[in-house]
Amino acid sequence: MTVEVRALRPIKKNQEVTFSYIDDLLRPTAERQANLREGYKFTCQCDACTDSSSDERRAQIARLEPTSLQEYATWLTSADKASTNPKFADDYLIDRAKQAIALYMREQLSEPDVPHNALTHAETVLACHLARCMKREAVFWAGKVRTREVAMSRPLTRYTTRALNEPEQHELWNGRVTYVGKESPQKL
Numbered sequence: 001m002t003v004e005v006r007a008l009r010p011i012k013k014n015q016e017v018t019f020s021y022i023d024d025l026l027r028p029t030a031e032r033q034a035n036l037r038e039g040y041k042f043t044c045q046c047d048a049c050t051d052s053s054s055d056e057r058r059a060q061i062a063r064l065e066p067t068s069l070q071e072y073a074t075w076l077t078s079a080d081k082a083s084t085n086p087k088f089a090d091d092y093l094i095d096r097a098k099q100a101i102a103l104y105m106r107e108q109l110s111e112p113d114v115p116h117n118a119l120t121h122a123e124t125v126l127a128c129h130l131a132r133c134m135k136r137e138a139v140f141w142a143g144k145v146r147t148r149e150v151a152m153s154r155p156l157t158r159y160t161t162r163a164l165n166e167p168e169q170h171e172l173w174n175g176r177v178t179y180v181g182k183e184s185p186q187k188l
Contacts, residue, residue: 064099
């Protein structure tokens with residue numbers, strides 16, 4: 001039998017590489033440790049299990065759910081409501097996704113797969129930059145999305161390839177619109 005292992009992030013020289021025996025890594029340390037003692041007869045001593053602030057960071061990750069396609073679509077068409085609802089501000093989805101990414105990195109976790117009706121946090125940042133015509137940022141985040149696709153042995157999507165190579169031709173480019181009264185949508 002052959003096993004192929006791919007890293008989803010860079011590994012520093014002499015850095016310990018760990019493997020999780022359990023699935024729900026966002027549960028509190030006490031629950032994770034109890035499962036490991038019961039099922040595998042050991043007490044884990046990894047960074048997450050020995051860092052007292054890890055539980056709070058993991059709870060924050062759990063609260064920062066991936067962006068649903070409906071939430072993204074609402075954000076796209078609600079720029080005119082940003083002054084009355086912070087969820088519609090230009091940077092709201094980007095800031096929330098970047099906060100989740102930073103927490104995943106701090107906890108040395110990889111973002112799990114998301115449901116088919118949602119975007120990963122990196123895809124959210126990419127989509128928002130495309131919608132706001134931010135070419136440099138869109139290409140940067142397309143590279144991050146592509147790295148994840150490659151590491152997870154997934155074929156490169158047309159969505160990612162176009163964002164990398166022709167962001168201005170992407171279907172999401174300049175997609176942030178505002179409704180002015182009852183007129184048709186106007187691009188910002």
